[in-house]
Amino acid sequence: MTCEEAKTRMTDYWSRTLGEAGETEFNAHLASCETCRSEVSRVGALWQGLDLLPLEEPSGKVRDRFYEMLGAYRQGLAAAEARPAKRWWTIPAWQMAAAAGLVAVGLGIGYGVRGNGPLFGGAPAEVSQLREEVANMRQLVALSLMQQQSASDRLRGVSWAYRAEPSDREVLGALVSAVNHDANVNVRLAAVDALRRFSASPETGRAALQSLSKQTTPIVQVALIDLLVDLKDPQAAPELRRLSGNETANEGVRQKAQWALERLQ
Amino acid sequence: MAEVSAGKVARLAVLFERYHRPLFRYFVSMNGNREQAEDLVQEVFFRMLRYRTSYDPAQSFTAWMYQIARNAGVDQVRKRGTAQVVDIDTFVDRRAELVSASPGPEESVSRGQDLALLRRAMDQLPEDKREILVLSRFQGMKHEDIAEVLGCEVGTVKVRVYRAIRALEQIYFTLEKEKAS
Ligand SMILES: [Zn+2]
Numbered sequence: 001m002t003c004e005e006a007k008t009r010m011t012d013y014w015s016r017t018l019g020e021a022g023e024t025e026f027n028a029h030l031a032s033c034e035t036c037r038s039e040v041s042r043v044g045a046l047w048q049g050l051d052l053l054p055l056e057e058p059s060g061k062v063r064d065r066f067y068e069m070l071g072a073y074r075q076g077l078a079a080a081e082a083r084p085a086k087r088w089w090t091i092p093a094w095q096m097a098a099a100a101g102l103v104a105v106g107l108g109i110g111y112g113v114r115g116n117g118p119l120f121g122g123a124p125a126e127v128s129q130l131r132e133e134v135a136n137m138r139q140l141v142a143l144s145l146m147q148q149q150s151a152s153d154r155l156r157g158v159s160w161a162y163r164a165e166p167s168d169r170e171v172l173g174a175l176v177s178a179v180n181h182d183a184n185v186n187v188r189l190a191a192v193d194a195l196r197r198f199s200a201s202p203e204t205g206r207a208a209l210q211s212l213s214k215q216t217t218p219i220v221q222v223a224l225i226d227l228l229v230d231l232k233d234p235q236a237a238p239e240l241r242r243l244s245g246n247e248t249a250n251e252g253v254r255q256k257a258q259w260a261l262e263r264l265q
Numbered sequence: 266m267a268e269v270s271a272g273k274v275a276r277l278a279v280l281f282e283r284y285h286r287p288l289f290r291y292f293v294s295m296n297g298n299r300e301q302a303e304d305l306v307q308e309v310f311f312r313m314l315r316y317r318t319s320y321d322p323a324q325s326f327t328a329w330m331y332q333i334a335r336n337a338g339v340d341q342v343r344k345r346g347t348a349q350v351v352d353i354d355t356f357v358d359r360r361a362e363l364v365s366a367s368p369g370p371e372e373s374v375s376r377g378q379d380l381a382l383l384r385r386a387m388d389q390l391p392e393d394k395r396e397i398l399v400l401s402r403f404q405g406m407k408h409e410d411i412a413e414v415l416g417c418e419v420g421t422v423k424v425r426v427y428r429a430i431r432a433l434e435q436i437y438f439t440l441e442k443e444k445a446s
Contacts, residue, residue, distance in 0.1 A: 008423040011401065011430065012408075043434050049383055050402050058289040062303050066281050066310055073314060 001029040006036045013040065014047045068156060072144045138163045139171050146174050151184040158190040162197055172198045176207040179224075185217055192223040196230065205233035213239055218250040225253075225260045237264055266317070266326050277317075281310055284327075287404050288334060294399045295338060297388065308337045327406055328413035335396075335414065382444065386437040394429035401426050 001009075006029050012018045013026050030037045142164055145157025158178065164171040175198070178191035198204045205228065212224045221243075228236040243249055244257035266280060285306050292302035312333050313320075320329055387395060400406045400414065401422075408426075412419045 007427050008420070011423065011426045017407075043430055046383070046434050046437060047402070047430055049380070050387075050398075052380055053384055053387070054380075055286075056290050056293045056299070056302075058286060058299075058303055058306065062285060062289065062306050063281075065303075065307050066285070067278070069307065069311060070277060070314070 001025055003029075003033060003036055006030075006033070007039075010040060010043070011047070014044050068145075068153075069141060072141045072157075075144045139165075139168055142171050143174050146178060151187055154178065154182065154184065154187045155190055158187060158194050161191075161194045164197070166198055166200055168198075169201075169203070172201060172203060172207075176211065179207075179211050179220070180214060185220065188217070188220045189223055192220065192227055195227060199231055205231045205235065209233065209236055209239055212236075212243070218253050221250070221253045222256050225256050229260045229263050232264065234264060237261060240264070266313075266320050266322070266329070277310065277314060280313070280326075284330060285310070288330070290403060291331070291334060291399055292338065294387070294403065295392070295396060301341065305334070305337050305341060308341070309334050312337060325407075325410045325413060327404070328410040331400065331404075331406070331410075331414040379441070379444075382440050383437060386433055386440055389436050389440075390429070390433055394425075394432050397422070397425050398429045398433065 006026065009018060009022070009026055013023065016023075018026055030040060138160060142157050142160035145153050145160060148154055148157065158175065161171050161175055172195075175191045175194050179188055179195070182188050182191065192208075195204055195208060208224050208227050208231070212221060212228070215221045215224060225240070228240070240257045240261045244254050244261060246254065249257075288306050288309055289302050292305045293299060296302065309330065313330065316333070320326075387398075390398070397411065397415070400411050401408070406414075408419050408422045411426075412422045415422065
């Protein structure tokens with residue numbers, strides 16, 4: 001055995017994975033080579049020392065979130081199976097397999113996976129197809145959670161909406177519906193914030209404007225006005241003007257509407 | 266995983282219970298951020314669910330899982346790079362916090378080694394070297410499985426693990442000298 005060969009076997013030697021014959025051979029080299037002997041003991045101590053590093057423990061949140069996702073996914077799947085148009089999971093397994101690998105590479109290239117080259121080969125079109133499917137699954141979880149009884153589940157659903165594609169109209173629709181109809185103020189507020197993710201869609205401004213005319217809770221009205229200002233939606237002006245002049249409206253909301261009008265001009 | 270892939274989605278819970286801690290530790294070792302590591306664990310199980318039909322029962326499950334994990338990690342770096350500008354100082358500070366946290370008695374000196382120093386050395390190790398060391402040493406993965414994850418030959422893995430531990434040794438002794446002076 002040369003020193004070069006010995007070096008590549010050292011980690012196996014320390015881990016006791018060389019096997020009996022391999023170990024005998026390795027020990028024979030050590031007996032005859034002072035350099036490798038000293039290296040094995042010096043670096044080996046460090047190798048063993050790594051065992052003593054304290055282990056990090058995840059918080060309980062990880063488990064909660066996992067089971068929540070699993071539950072939502074199964075429910076969403078059951079609901080989606082009732083809608084034959086959206087059966088994206090019927091894609092043949094080989095195609096999925098290829099695409100799953102592809103998206104992995106697609107994301108890896110140029111972003112710091114070093115030295116190994118692509119794990120799989122493939123065409124960009126399939127990568128984008130796979131991205132779309134991942135988005136569909138996020139959509140499934142978001143939509144399913146937003147329909148739950150408990151407000152905290154619905155809040156979770158809204159936070160999943162941030163992971164949906166900005167062009168996802170179904171998630172946008174669910175958010176708008178939450179802003180308009182959810183019984184819980186926190187869910188409505190969170191949904192207004194999440195609408196920002198969809199700011200590129202012209203529907204977002206339109207929906208926010210419609211919602212503003214229906215809302216009666218001041219804090220949600222203020223959040224919607226902020227959103228309209230951020231969207232720089234000139235069509236918001238008439239509704240804002242009406243609101244700022246409405247004497248039955250909350251004073252804070254009227255001031256906010258006035259402020260927004262100045263901003264939009 | 267074969268069962269999950271065959272449609273028994275609830276079986277994923279078994280895999281979760283078995284692997285979420287090692288995965289979490291992998292991510293913490295790689296990015297030094299517990300919160301992000303927890304997000305990434307979630308993301309990996311999400312993708313496992315999503316890509317479950319791509320799992321080949323003849324393939325090593327851990328290799329498949331770490332392929333997903335690596336790509337989820339890379340994807341997160343990409344998102345941080347574009348969506349929110351990474352505050353590199355915060356990132357480094359967090360790592361430093363992690364390093365200086367709790368030098369308990371068992372950590373102080375053992376076998377003539379300073380574990381706090383060893384941990385700092387690990388953190389200073391270049392990412393690719395740290396990763397291969399984490400996979401082989403902390404995740405207990407076989408060289409064959411690591412080769413599958415990294416997409417290289419088994420022989421290459423052996424050489425790279427060796428180089429990584431040597432690099433760690435150099436950093437460790439540099440830190441030790443600094444400390445002594
Ligand atoms: Zn030698």
